[in-house]
Amino acid sequence: MSDIPANLKYTKSHEWIELLDDGTVKIGITDHAQELLGDMVFVEVPEVGSAVSVGEECAVVESVKAASDVYSPVTGEVVAVNEELADSPDLVNHHPYGDGWIMQVKLTEEGELEELMDADAYGAAVAEEEH
Amino acid sequence: MPNNTPLYDQHVACGGKMVDFAGWDMPLNYGSQLEEHHAVRQDAGMFDVSHMTVVDLKGKQVKAFLQKLLANDVARLKDSGKALYSCMLKEDGGVIDDLIVYYLDEQHFRMVVNAATHDKDMAWIEQQAAAFDLSTTERTDLAMIAVQGPNGRDKAQAVMTPAQADAAAALKIFFAVDIDGLFIARTGYTGEDGYEIMVPAAQAGEMWKQLLEQGVRPCGLGARDSLRLEAGMNLYGADMDEGISPLEAGLNWTIAWEPVERDFTGRQALEAQREQGGLRKFVGLVLQDKGVLRAHQTVTLNGEAVGETSSGGFSPTLGKSIALARVSASVGDECQVEVRGKHLACKVVKPPFARNGKVCVELD
Numbered sequence: 281m282s283d284i285p286a287n288l289k290y291t292k293s294h295e296w297i298e299l300l301d302d303g304t305v306k307i308g309i310t311d312h313a314q315e316l317l318g319d320m321v322f323v324e325v326p327e328v329g330s331a332v333s334v335g336e337e338c339a340v341v342e343s344v345k346a347a348s349d350v351y352s353p354v355t356g357e358v359v360a361v362n363e364e365l366a367d368s369p370d371l372v373n374h375h376p377y378g379d380g381w382i383m384q385v386k387l388t389e390e391g392e393l394e395e396l397m398d399a400d401a402y403g404a405a406v407a408e409e410e411h
Numbered sequence: 412m413p414n415n416t417p418l419y420d421q422h423v424a425c426g427g428k429m430v431d432f433a434g435w436d437m438p439l440n441y442g443s444q445l446e447e448h449h450a451v452r453q454d455a456g457m458f459d460v461s462h463m464t465v466v467d468l469k470g471k472q473v474k475a476f477l478q479k480l481l482a483n484d485v486a487r488l489k490d491s492g493k494a495l496y497s498c499m500l501k502e503d504g505g506v507i508d509d510l511i512v513y514y515l516d517e518q519h520f521r522m523v524v525n526a527a528t529h530d531k532d533m534a535w536i537e538q539q540a541a542a543f544d545l546s547t548t549e550r551t552d553l554a555m556i557a558v559q560g561p562n563g564r565d566k567a568q569a570v571m572t573p574a575q576a577d578a579a580a581a582l583k584i585f586f587a588v589d590i591d592g593l594f595i596a597r598t599g600y601t602g603e604d605g606y607e608i609m610v611p612a613a614q615a616g617e618m619w620k621q622l623l624e625q626g627v628r629p630c631g632l633g634a635r636d637s638l639r640l641e642a643g644m645n646l647y648g649a650d651m652d653e654g655i656s657p658l659e660a661g662l663n664w665t666i667a668w669e670p671v672e673r674d675f676t677g678r679q680a681l682e683a684q685r686e687q688g689g690l691r692k693f694v695g696l697v698l699q700d701k702g703v704l705r706a707h708q709t710v711t712l713n714g715e716a717v718g719e720t721s722s723g724g725f726s727p728t729l730g731k732s733i734a735l736a737r738v739s740a741s742v743g744d745e746c747q748v749e750v751r752g753k754h755l756a757c758k759v760v761k762p763p764f765a766r767n768g769k770v771c772v773e774l775d
Contacts, residue, residue: 318633319445321725321732322703324751340751342703344444344633344725366701370445 282312282406285377289393290402291353296377297396300384304359305393308381309341309350309372312406317343320369325361325382332358332385334392339382341372350382354392360384416461417554417612421619425629433527435462437632444633448727451601451638452768455560455567456630457622462526465553465609466536469519470545477512477520480539482657482675484667488514492586494598497665498657499524499535500677504684505653506660508532509645511598513587521550521594525647539676553594554615558627559605559638561768564597567606570621571595579606600635602642602766640733641726643695643762649706650693650721650735658684659737660721661693661762689740691718695762696734696748697772700755704734709749710742710757717742728765729774735762 284290289297294313298306314320322342332338332352339350361383364371372380387393397405413436422429427438438459440447450456468477477485483497493514499507508528513521524532533549540547558567568576571593578588579595584604587596594609610618623629636646643661645651651660658666658681666681667673684690698704704723709716718738726733734757738746747754760772 318440319443321445322701324702342725344637345439347703347705 282310282315283377284310284312284399284403284406286399288377289353289396289398291351291396292405293351295350295353297353297393298377299393304384304386305354306381306384307350307353308376310402311376314373314376314380317341317345317348319344320372323362323365323369323372323382325365326358328358328361330358332356334389342369352385353396354385354387355389356385356387358383359386414462416459417615418459418461418556418619421616422459422629425623427629427631430632432462432632433529435526437462438629440631440633441629444631444637445727447628447630447634448637450628451560451563451603451630451634452728452765453561454628455558455563455605455626456628456634457619458557458559458630458635459554459619460557460607461554461612461615463555464524464526464529464532465550465555466522466524466533467519467548467550468522468540468545469548470543471518472543473518473520473545476540476543476545478673479675480536481512482666482677482681484673484675485512485514485520487667488512490586491515492582492588494585494587494596498651498662499532500657500675500681501653502676502680504656504658504677504680506647506651506655506657506662507535507653509647509651509662513596515589527648550609552612553609554612555607555609556615556618556622557599557601557605557607558622559599559601559603561604563603563605563627566622566625566627567608569625570618600642600644601638602644602763603638604767637724637727640722640724640735641728641763641765643735643764643766645735646722655737656681656684656690659691659693661735691737692740692742693735693737694742695760695764695772696720696723696736696746696757697729697760697764697774698732698734698748698755698757702732702750702753702755704732704748704750704755704757706734708734710736710738711747711749711754712742714754717746720748726764729770729772731774733764
């Protein structure tokens, strides 16, 4: 079974969102997603300062198997990206919720957070996908 | 329902991530494709290739038949056990499949063809064989394990009887020996030394477990693909198919033009193509920028399309992305590949990219 931390929010397309103390959010892909994709070999992150919209492609994770789009769970401005991924894309495999984060976003639509799934709902969605 | 090979239970026991491949439930990886890939380049790995089709051809006219069926010439096989790589062509020169044929004696050859093309291959072979005096027998009673890597031969010999191990140790590259129930071939699809071992299905699981004990790492289809790509070996269905001439797939070396009177199927079409010229060339690409090359991306030269990748991926040995591509003859040392709207810089090289544990191309 894949790891689904209780303190995070999730999307159906397997992104996780962590609300930070300063009101920004950190975004990455879930343990389940990295497991499905296999060993990561390249992550294309957005540019700092660029605008992202909810549900739109914002990054690409490329594994040994295929390239997959990462969809932004929120609307806002990218304030930081994980530069470590350039040399160590495998951080996404080994620490999907920690050092394998992809980008940090300053929200413009706070209400969007309410639309996201909690850990229980995401766990149920994953379980359903597997059957 | 997908087919299972005799090693299915072993894959599950080893934590194999099972996927459907041409109707077979096969392991994609057992956790990490990258680690499996490195194990084969640096030590020893094993692959279940039991899904491939093994066909025995026996009879008085088997040699004449194969000289007609195959673009390469089995007359080159003089010593028992010697193997030959060849394409099987349509009349129009398109590739029906690529295969390995082993010469056992004048009236007995063994062929190994792809799993994904099983039905059409068998239909074609049966149809072509009708005019000749020979029998064809599919060896579904055999499983096949490929043990590959610099330590692969030693580790595989450790699970054989002394007589089998001696015979295996004495094999030259691209030779096979049939001994006491095992068919041991010094062949493979990884660019490393090793064996492909045909073993009776009932004994395959035991052999797999013994190989595990020797420290041979189970490897899935993912690593098999990245290893063959690095080794510059074509994949049927990706790098060539019925719509592609072997002359545009880097397979000229597998066509035996001499003797000129040997009228193999597809010969006239290939001669016409050669005469006409203007053929695209088949090259290797090494990505200079960050990113990953994949199959079916457009190759460009200053913005103009000049070809397409047929296989691509990340090369664990090079630490860069590589591809095989069919491009116009005008392409020189450099080109670009279009990935998500960007034109990424590539160096054009002659495959293989890596073999025998070493990088074979200049990276800078």
